[in-house]
Amino acid sequence: MASGGQTVLQFPQASTNLTARIHPLVIFNICDCFVRRPDQAERVIGTLLGSVLPDGTVDIRNSYAVPHNESSDQVALDIDYHHNMLSSQQKVNPKEVIVGWFSTGFGVTGGSALIHDFYSREVPNPVHLTIDTGFTNLGASIKAFVSVNLSLGDQQLAAQFQEIPLDLRMVEAELVGFDILKTAMVDKLPGDVEGMEATMERLLALIDDVYKYVDDVVEGRVAPDNNIGRFISDTISSMPKLSSEAFNTLVNDSLQDQLLLLYLSSITRTQLSLAEKLNTAAQIL
Template sequence: MALNLTVKVHPVVLFQIVDAYERRKAESLRVIGTLLGTAEKGIVEVTNCFCVPHKESESQVEADLTYGMDLYDLNHRVNAQENIVGWWATGNEVTTHSSVIHEYYVRECNNPVHLTVDTTLTNTTRMAIKAYVCVPLGVPNGKQGSMFTPVKVQITCYEPEVVGLQLCSKTQLPSHIQASGMKSSGGIEPMMDLAQVSEACSKLSLMLEQVLAYVDDVLAGKQLPDNQVGRALLDMVHSVPKMTSDQFDEMFNSNVKDLLMVVALSQLIKTQLQLNEKLTLLTTL
């Protein structure tokens, strides 16, 4: 396997791993499971996962592989595009039993990925996420072995996941409240579509101001230029279609009208369903 492999992990996978770790049995030191997703052209995209029950001691490890395959078959019926791409385990390192578990996944998919997630947060406030591939070692006609070699890991999101993450970030208490041990007084309700558009525009305006301030500082010699930042800015400018202010206003207003129409239709459908539910309830009385 090429070591320039990139593993892209979606946030829902991390949430499921943390949830499985929180629900583990008291005697379990770590939790393992199967990674689902797609693998193509040096990129493994992990979009889903599930937990596999197992027992682990210093001398042996046992896993309920039948349960794992049954769960995979059920998931495959719902989403046929998600295939087994590897396995995950909680903890910050590869253990002595990892090679035994990895041998099973070698039979289930080609070049499986091993993902470790440190859910203990012992030495840091951020989860350490690492990915490995198993590389065979040895000489011809000699003793063979294997070694887990780290590969690049990226966190990637679909657009709906970004909205969910933004909503989750609003439920986090400030640091001074966390230190005092206080709990949140209530939940966070999702914003309306127009409110999300307004908030996104405010954030975009703030980021543009930061970029302009950086460019002005570089031109004035107050800050050293960064070639990587310059290339990113150039790609960003080229990705924006060239249009006049009138053309942009027309496009923006058209999209806002479409959004308002969708909001109005959704409210009408919601009202109709509520009326239908009440009429059905009245007829049954």
């Protein structure tokens, strides 16, 4: 972006420590809107909702597309639609306010400044999020920008888009499971046992990795790294030191508790089905 060659050109530093945090739902929604865009449209734009956290992070939690018309040098946004949708969204969650706007495509384009101006009137210092749905650089590039004033001495020259760090909050996606979200079609939701199995496999793989690493270090195949060593020793020391007996009683007590519960619930179920059978027997008689 603008590389000021002159010494008097000033970049304000105040807003550069701003970061944005984006939830996976926003990406999903924007992609969906892009897939459903009108025939002639090349990109979709829309509003980002969320909140500004006390530490200045912009938390982007929700979004909706706004219809627009674009020609070579002008952009017409459906402002009525924008306001209607906003008031509807606010009815559900009043805590989510406008924090910026999004557009698909790679980086900032010409019309972006105009739309950014419009959003600046809705909310001070909006965030501009771009999602590259065309995979221009063979990668999923998601970027966030804020507008920064560029001034020459005291004179206001222009505003430029400055990229700010973006934090992808994938925790929610992890809760659902990436296996479900990244494949085109999943036939069955994973149940309790399958999930547990996958987790255990991963844990086992991790333990194997650590074993291998320790063995390699001991035998001198890999240069030791103090940091990793400290992590491993921290992990091991975080396990409470219990005598074997105490541990066994602990585990056995828990097991017995669970067994009791299992027994209780099974007996209840049996009762229910027995009652069911009695009911059917009564019909036959």
